[in-house]
Amino acid sequence: MLKKKTDLAIVNRGFWPQGQVVGEALLRLAETCAMEQRVAVVTQSEDGRLRQKLDQADRGKGVDILDCRSRAESSSGLIKRSLDALIFMAWTFASLIRYRPAKVYVSTNPPVVVPFIVMLYCKLFGARYYYHLQDIHPEAAHIVVRLNPILSWLLTSIDDFTMRHAERLITLTEDMRHYIRERSNTQAEIDLLDNPAFPVEQDTTVNRGGDVVFCGNAGRLQRIPLLLDAIRDYLKQGGSMRFTFAGAGVYASQIAGLAEEFEAVTYHGVVPALEAAALVNRHRWALLPIDDEVTRYAFPSKSSAYVLAGCQILAICGRGTSVARWVEEHKVGLAAAPDKDSVIAAFQSMEPVYAPKQSLEAEDTGQHPLRERLEFSYFTERLCETMGIRNNHHAEAAISTESKRFHGAGRSGEKALAR
Secondary structure (H helix, E strand, O other): OOOOOEEEEEEOOOOOOOOHHHHHHHHHHHHHHHOOOOEEEEEEEOOOOHHHHHHHOOOOOOEEEEEEEOOOOOOOOHHHHHHHHHHHHHHHHHHHHHHOEEEEEEEOOOOOHHHHHHHHHHHHHOOEEEEEOOEOOOHHHHHHOOOOHHHHHHHHHHHHHHHHOOOEEEEOOHHHHHHHHHHHOOOOOEEEOOOOOOOOOOOOOOOOOEEEEEEOOOOOOOOHHHHHHHHHHHHHOOOOOOEEEEOOOOOHHHHHHHHHHOOOEEEOOOOOHHHHHHHHHOEEEEEEEOOOHHHHOEOOOHHHHHHHOOOEEEEEOOOOOHHHHHHHHOOOEEEEOOOHHHHHHHHHHHOOOOOOOOOOHHHOOOOOHHHHHOOHHHHHHHHHHHOOOOOOHHHHHHHHHHHHHOHHHHOOOOOOOOO
16 A cells, blocks of 8 residues: 555635635635645645645645646536536646545545545545535435436435445535435544634624614525515515515526615625625624525524624524524524525514514624534544544644734635535
8 A cells, every 4th residue: 555645635616715715614624734734635636736826825834735727617508517527627636636634524525526535535645535515415406406326326326336335425504414414324423513704893882773684695495586676575565674685696687687776785896805704794684584494404604694693583494494493403593495485474573563583693793602503613623533634732822813914815716605
């Protein structure tokens, strides 16, 4: 067996600075581990010059960066994005053979094919891999794009095989853990880890002059048509709250149209993640609409940002879904059934005259137990524990301080709080 040249490889197509939240989290993981380990990052970047950008920002010290140029983006067609994933798959395999890591962290970005390649490398070279399922595919993709049944079966079989041979699996919710176990019959341990978010300075004097905000991807899974219809009827009935939108997606033009129709609706378009967090922090409530079926296979990452910003959350989904249960169990807001009347009734209950103390700080929840689990430091620490890597807490604190100085370098391109 060939001698390992690297202790840990982190494989993820999205990275700093384009992938602002997850990218920052994985960069901090790499920087922390690189204090005492040999660490390589296999990723993509806009121009294949990520190392130079990290050096300019004084980040990524001691981390080997292996980035190939990205040829597609989220707005690209399915064929182009699929080809880009295959190119990244080949790049990943070549990079792993070149650096021969003893351990590999891999996530579902991109799904199925790259984790499978990581599994092949680990089988061939006697390494171990840790598979982070932030979505479950092909089911999550199948909701948006109907896949050929044979292709869907093939992708499912490949991913099940990858799950069964992982050293350990990581996912977001109990529902997702149950589905993974049921589908794949894996015997590997499955840890739960929340998505992190950029923290917002908690200031009791903050002016929460805004009423309701939606910040993220206005896509097919976010029940945007229902949400816009409910807002329109609520305002026509004399509703007093104002609504703020930020982000992009297939329904962006409809949101812009609603903003033109009503003075009480504002649309900011796409804003960087840190600015999005500050925007959310100026509102009492945040909207979390989600298709019921997708909650079995994914969890909206914007929920973490909403909690850290101190907002109450209105989840618009079935009461039995993981999202509704999460909101109610952690007492961070309300859940409304996905029909127009229920959503309008929820809006009416959120009006300041009926709910004058609706923010997390109002109940002195600045120390809400959920907050710690959503911080970057907790995310990094838990991944280190899962992979059996000693975590240098002093180094992590220094990295956290350093990253705050240069967070502006990571503001190009990502749709704020995208999922």
